[in-house]
Amino acid sequence: MNTARNSFSAATGFGRVEASIFGESALIDRETGRVYWECGDSNTLYESITPKLDQYGVEHAQATFLTIVITLAFLSVLSGWLQRVIAYYNSSVSTRSLSLLILLAEWTILKLPKIENKWLVLASLIFYFYESYNCSTRHFLANAMSSSSELDTYIDSLRNEQPIVTWKVKTFHYELRRIFAITTIIRSLFRSVKKTGAVQELSTSTSALPSSRPLDMGLPIKSARNTPPMFLITRKVVTNEASANYMYTSCNDNTIAGVWTRAQTDSDDGSIVPFTKISLSKVLVLADKRSREHYFQQQSDFVTKYGREDEFAEFSTHIDVTGYRPRLLAHNDCTQWKTRMFRTSIFWMFTCLGLTVPYRVWFKRHCDFIRVTIVKETKAMGATDSYLRSWFPSQGSLRFSKKKRD
Known part of the structure; x- marks a missing residue:
């Protein structure tokens, strides 16, 4: 593949990082090799009920x-x-x-x-048909490419695209569901009636009370908004959603081809297998200390600005590359009769007959497997040196912002 040849030099710099990434997206520091963030489906060769079964060779x-x-x-x-x-x-x-x-x-x-x-x-x-629809075999067959040249063109198009890093924050609080809120209102009414009766008895029995102390026993108590989350009793109420993109100065592509697994069938005689499975992942690399501080500075400002508008907040990061698909299937140069049985319609026919597992095993034995990592290295030339700010402001900054609002 052209991707592997063009990225051999980059593989030496990211080999140890690429080996530790098993998700579809990740954020990595180039200098330390630290993985700050990882998300997405597992990009491993095996698909099973739990990821721990993969290491024992248990499939499907x-x-x-x-x-x-x-x-x-x-x-x-x-x-x-x-x-x-x-x-x-x-x-x-x-x-x-x-x-x-x-x-x-x-x-x-x-x-x-x-x-x-x-x-x-x-x-x-x-669940049988749902699992078959979401299995990796169907995804590979649905994203098949006719030739290796088409695959090279697709990978080159991904290398020319710029990454889009999006931060999203969602602020919310919890409220009692309507049926539980009604019972709470009824109980508060009963309590207020009882307190009113107690106040009347106290006013008749007590002739003199200090005028400086108001009689506030019958006044309604203001309910607090911070309702703790309780399963099936409370509901989440989203009050605000905001998003922002990471603004970087420059970006270099260092796409690499990683793990290569040969097919079990025809591996001894050296013949060409019909297909090659390609599993793709996206990695954003912060080039140096300046770029790292620039990234977290923007992230901290965004979370501080939009993450304090309600009681709770959820934060998420998304890395997108235009045209990205996590799984691809490339046809190798071989006779047509070898690829005739490997189609989406044939997969569903075997699935309806209850033979989805034998078909998947058969399909795997006729496929090589290669993992390609789309590496985008960002730099921030104009950023100033600063310490790595926390997402949560200090007490001094909170008092300062409070005085400013007052």
Whole structure:
């Protein structure tokens, strides 16, 4: 690939960083190699129910479990039909060959555990197709490219694009849901009625009270806004959302090609496999100390300005490159009959037949795997040296801002 040849020099500088990134996006300091932020789906070779199973070589565990449940449910229906057929033929026909078939059925299909819960079967079917839709095999087939030259053109277009770093902050608070708020109002009314009665009794029994001390026992108490979050009792109320982009001076592209895994099939005889899986990730690299301080200075100013408008705040970072797709599939130069069975329609046909796991394993054995990291290195030439400010202002700055508002 042209990408690997053009980026060999960059690989020496980012090799140790690229090996520690497993998400789709990351923010890295070039000088220290520190990963400040990482987000997105896992860009590993295996897909399973939990990431920890990948290191043991367990693949497609969730799809396998759902397939077993659906298969047992189908065999449960089939065993019911067989029991009725066996009962019918036992009363009318008694041939030796038929008796052997009945005995074989009784010791195979009829011995399997039965799943007759319709809701469990329906839920398993829904999750089965949902998992198949989100699996990596379907994503690779849906993003197939016709040739390696088309892939090189696509990677070159990503290298020419500038990164877009977006910060988003959302301020919110929690309120009681309407049904719980009504009960709270009713209870507060009862308390106010009781307090009013207590005040009347106290006023009749006590003849003289100091005039300087007002009788405020019956006054309504102002409810506090800071309701703590409680599951199913409170709801989140978003009051403000804001976003801003990181403004950098210059940007260099250092895209690198990383881990390469050869296909298991035809690896010994040296023949060309039909496909190559390409897993892409995006990395924003802060070139030096000045660029690092410039980035966090802008981030701190943004969070300080928009993150204090309510009781709680959520902050997120997004790194975008125009045209980016996390998974690609490239056709290698080989005969057409090898690629005929690897299409999205064929994948769904095998999935409907309950053979999604064998199809995925078969597909993997005919694919090489390569990981490409889109590295964008930003610099801030005009930034001034300053210390790395915290997102949360100090007490002095809070008092100063309060005096300024007053």
